[in-house]
Amino acid sequence: MSSGAAPAADAASPTREPLAVRLIGRGSLAGALLVLGIAALYAVVLPMVAERASAPAPPRIVDVGGGVSVVSEETWSEAVSDGGTTTLTQGGATLVIDQPHPSEGSVVARLDDLTADWIAEAPDGSVATAPRTFETDAGDDAATVVLQEPQQTVQAWVVSDGELEVIAVLTAPATAWDKTSSAAQALVRSMAFPETAP
Amino acid sequence: MSIVRHPVTWVYAVLLVIGVIGLVPLLIAAFEGSPAGFLLGVVLWTLFTVLAWWAIRRFSRTRPRPRLATLAAFAWGAIIATGLGRWATGGVGDIAGAVIPDEGWAGAIAAGVSEEPLKLLGVFALSLFAATRMRSALDFVYYGAFVGLGFMVVESLLYAAQGAQTGDSPMTIVVEYVILRGILAALWSHPTFTALAAIGLAVLVRSGASAVRRWLAFLGMLVLAMALHALFDSPVLESNMMVAFFAKGAIVLAVFLAFYLPLRRRAAREAAPLSEETQEPASASS
Incomplete structure (x- = not known):
């Protein structure tokens, strides 16, 4: 050479x-x-x-209306939303978060009502778990329930600070369930309500 | 201008301090991981350094070169390049990891891209001293080899000490590292990479060719050294490590000799009539 x-x-x-x-x-x-x-x-x-x-991208703060926000990882994409709802998607799953509205009792009671309506409209063979309660990172009450339908899995959350209440619903194909359920749980857990005047 | 008043001397001193700051924690961690393995490594790598030092000086004895400058070249590789490399290689590795999906290639490319310029910078710094007498490309090859030797010895010492921490027989591991990374790889390791890149640097700073030619030669040789370094560290042929070691090493050595041997023949031709008329002093000044 x-x-x-x-x-x-x-x-x-x-x-x-x-x-x-x-x-x-x-x-x-x-x-x-x-x-x-x-x-x-x-x-x-x-x-x-x-x-x-x-460095990982900073978490995205998503405003769901009424001063309520959630922290969304970059794995969630924000889809076009209408009717005052916020829609996030990830791996074939869809998470719809309703706008906050005045609280109508405890989160468990609210979730029981939702589950009853749900079961009534769901296909035969659908089953729902009992509500499971937890606290958000901000210390607010929350509960979740999972409805297993033949072709898909649906999970709902109700979060309340005592005055306002937010409902979130995740719909996911069975193949994407494990991953998206955990991500959605983390997102709901990050929900923050506006500070109320003392 | 005396060496002490030379601005590069002060820059060298500053970088030496920074290099020590970067290197000492690594040495302490290596010692704490396996004190016996580390101390054995120091002894064996010191012996290797003495042998390699003698071999390079012996092979380059056609022209006397200052011992102090040789020591400075070795220290640049051993302390400054390895010390700065602690930050540089990590940084380039993060960038490469974000761009290159294959972890093995990302690490190999990061090592070549970060370490070769840092080592070559030492050769450039030495070329700014008139006392180093760096006039021909062979002078640059000589100092490049010593910068590379310093880097190779300290890096290998750290690797050997790390290996000693994880194995059941640390002494055996340290000896294996000296044989593999030292004796067997001596001809296609850091001294070869840096010496190769230094040929391009010689063109840049000593040649009277056009600026375009000088820069092309410099960048071409630097990229070639980086590429060979990356190839040697790469996962190519990783299914058989010994075949990979010798096959990739042979490529590195062949490329180096393709550039080095013509330079040496040319220098010998030019020196032949001169040596008959004016004998250069045999002793090396310091």
């Missing part, structure tokens, strides 16, 4: 001063600054760029 590098390396032009000579002729300050600059680029700038480039 042959290249122009070898002859050119040793061939000095009589009319042009090599770069090193020109730098040395200037007291090498330019060269010293160049060395320092390149070292700083590698030791400081590149790691900073990498940190920004590889």
